[in-house]
Amino acid sequence: MNAVAAMALRRLALSAVVLSLVSAIVFVGTEILPGDALDSTIPADELIYYTAEDLSRMRAELGLDKPPVERFWSVFTGLATFDFGVTIVTREPVWDGIRHPLLNSLLMAGVAVVLTPLVAIGLGVLAALKPGGRLDAAISGATLFGYSMPDFVVGNVFIIVFALQLGLAPAVLMVAESAPAGEMLSVAALPVAALAVSGVAYQFRLLRAGMIEAMDSEFVERARLAGLSERRLVLTHALPGALIPMLNGSAQFVAGVVSGAVVIEAVFRYPGIGLELVRAVAQREVPTVQAIAFLAAFGVILSNLLADLAILALDPRVRRRADG
16 A cells, blocks of 8 residues: 555545534533533524423323433534534424535635635735845735635625625625526625635745745755756745645644635625525524534545645655655
């Protein structure tokens, strides 16, 4: 078995353990909240008309009277086969409820994930052409400020500046969650930009550190003495090696996109999986919460595996260590 296959198998085994732990932690987190799905469904002013026997019978019909371990095992065995089951109260398939919000979130996050490294690489190359210069200082300062700002602050600043002051985009998205992808993208410019701010800042700082290290290396110095232009040194010699630290941080970046999407969707009222998660937690819909958390963890783990494979392809030192 070669090094790549062995590493992939180890990662897959670890991923199964991580997904199991995520499912258990999410279940416990929703289980300790006050009330259950029945309590959150019945309005408080109507609850006084139900007797204790009525509530017990309704909980038995919904399966809420079963032991927590039995309920968790029922949900977990479904997650293992990507069968998310049905909601507790309405008995509708969980997948039908999260499909459109999930696709909307994937659309927004996908655009952000594609644009973020491109912008970060562009800024990193500009900063590396004259390290320590005014442009480098300006970009570094701006990205440090963007990285330190919480997502909800960035979203609200974008609404104030680009929506209310300049009128370039809507402040609140009035679009159905089942709208076509083209219509969704046409109104999602601000959410995508707000979601990408922290990612651009984070990846730029990783890339800049890698570029500085690469530009001070011996092989770049030999290429400089051979008469190569500074632009060619940056693009063809320093940049490929500097991408490795950025790829190392890709899993954390994707995790940040997942968590940031929940906040950004709440700020802009974007009809994505973040709003659906908030609704499911409020209604104690454990199968829906479990499904969303499982898919989010699966996405982070998959991105981590792809980043490791990319590092194997780019860095011969890692391949030699794996073969050894």
